[in-house]
Amino acid sequence: MAQAPAHHYPTIDPTSFDVVVCGTGLPESVLAAACAAAGKTVLHVDPNPFYGSLYSSVPLPLLLPSFLSPDPSAVPLSPPTSSGDDSHSVVNLHRRNIYSEVETSGAAPGPSRRFTVHLVGPRVLYCADEAVDLLLRSGGNHHVEFKSVExxxxxxxxxxxxxxxxxxxxxxxxxxxxxxxxxxxxxxxxxxxxxxxxxxxxxxxxxxxxxxxxxxxxxxxxxxxxxxxxxxxxxxxxxxxxxxxxxxxxxxxxxxxxxxxxxxxxxxxxxxxxxxxxxxxxxxxxxxxxMYGHGELPQAFCRCAAVKGALYVLRVQVSAVLMSELFTDIYPNEEVLSRKSAPLYSDDDSDSAE
CATH class of the missing domain: 1.10.405.10 (Guanine Nucleotide Dissociation Inhibitor, domain 1)
Incomplete structure (x- = not known):
């Protein structure tokens, strides 16, 4: 499918940030919360329509299109191309599927809040775990509800x-x-x-x-x-x-x-x-x-970051990294890993949260 011209994509305002974090998994969410608490301006984007990435707890209907179905538009990583400016180079990024091939049978049940799928398996935490201490210190415990394992x-x-x-x-x-x-x-x-x-x-x-x-x-x-x-x-x-x-x-x-x-x-x-x-x-x-699945943990840190001014945009992917000449001079052998595919914006999928 042909991609829409860049000028059709909605813009993000402001256009300059101290930190751009891709993906709302638990490590990325903790990083975004820490940067926002330190007074940095943060843009946090995720290609999915929900928070948590692979740490999510999602309704079953969202599991198939988001994680299991291969993306036919995915192509191998393109070599670095010129941006038209000798002082910059562009590295195009493409999203990789978790599984090379998936076979499903039957129809997924309709949307329901009665159960969710934990993408990395059900987890419990020690009450004195470091993650719990971090939630208490950061204030993230105000955004997540726990229950005791009876x-x-x-x-x-x-x-x-x-x-x-x-x-x-x-x-x-x-x-x-x-x-x-x-x-x-x-x-x-x-x-x-x-x-x-x-x-x-x-x-x-x-x-x-x-x-x-x-x-x-x-x-x-x-x-x-x-x-x-x-x-x-x-x-x-x-x-x-x-x-x-x-x-x-x-x-x-x-x-x-x-x-x-x-x-x-x-x-x-x-x-x-x-x-x-x-x-x-x-x-x-x-x-x-x-109480509502371990997907609540990254969301708690995302809410902490949003309270401190971080900007969240879901259904958005990073399509390329623009590298300045200064960066390539300092890190001449730096490699950029392929993590994302699709354009930075889409016509009807831009979403902002908190």
Whole structure:
């Protein structure tokens, strides 16, 4: 399809910005919010009719045209061309599809607010996660609503689901655990708590008792599963610690695991888990998730940026990068990656938000 002449495209006013950010995914949204908070003028564009890019939570009807269907107009990256001015060169950009070929069957349901598709899978956050801290510091928490993951973590063991104990009281109240398991698990958590307290204290404040509570460097470098075996945790208790609390994502008890947790990494995650429990009055467990999907996270930072004066334009793509002679002199070997296709503006798809 022939592209409309450039003079038919609606213009963006103002025409000069300190920062232009392409795509409204989570990293780009955090960057835009930070730049706007620092007093920079920001233009934030996205080729989609919604915020979030690949971090979005979208209705199913939007999934097909936006992400899955290949774009027949996409062509390979064109070589740099002259802008008609010897002091500038133009690098044309074209959008790449996520999948080279997609096959679909059936009809998508009509628009509905009853469910959305999480493009990168459902996610939960520790209450003390760095992302939550960033939301609190930036004010983004005012633009997103969270809910607690009810019941805490569950462990699937020998065909049944078991609640994961999160405190001394829950350990000894758990009727599914043997008395020996309860005692060993409690002693292990007590040891980890003492190590975390000793490690967080400054060097001048560490006494002999606190220093002796710290886990040795040799043990911290061990695979975490070996350290758990060293403290005689049963297979079920090791599974609780490794997968329900430390969140290991592969079987730590086999040689086929690509990434073995070290004791240091495992204890860091246990510390995060422990500090997450009870952090918020309306979240009893360690985990929370955005009520309307994790696509709310980039939108929260976009709203923060908009409050600080950032300009948002959806359904807009960057078609080319204009490089000055000064830039090419400083970065003679700089490569520009192909990220976008289609013109910078379209006749009927320009949209401004906030």
């Amino acid at each position: 019941g805490g973590s569950l462990l699937f063991w020998e065909g049944q689901l078991y609640p994961v104990p999160i405190s001394r009281e829950s350990i000894f109240r758990d009727a599914t655990l043997e008395l020996n398991d309860k005692t060993v698990l409690y002693r292990f958590f007590k040891l980890v708590k003492a190590h975390i307290a000793a490690a967080s204290a400054s060097g001048d404040e560490v006494g002999e008792g606190e220093a002796s509570a710290k886990i040795s460097e040799d043990d911290l470098d061990l695979p975490f599963i070996d350290y758990l075996k060293k403290h005689k945790l049963s297979p079920k208790m090791r599974a609780v610690v490794l997968y329900a609390i430390a969140m290991a994502d592969c079987d730590q008890d086999t040689d086929s695991c690509e990434k073995f947790l070290t004791t240091k990494e495992g204890i860091q995650t246990i510390a995060l888990y422990s500090s997450s429990i009870g952090r918020f009055a309306n979240a009893e467990g360690a985990f929370i998730n955005p």
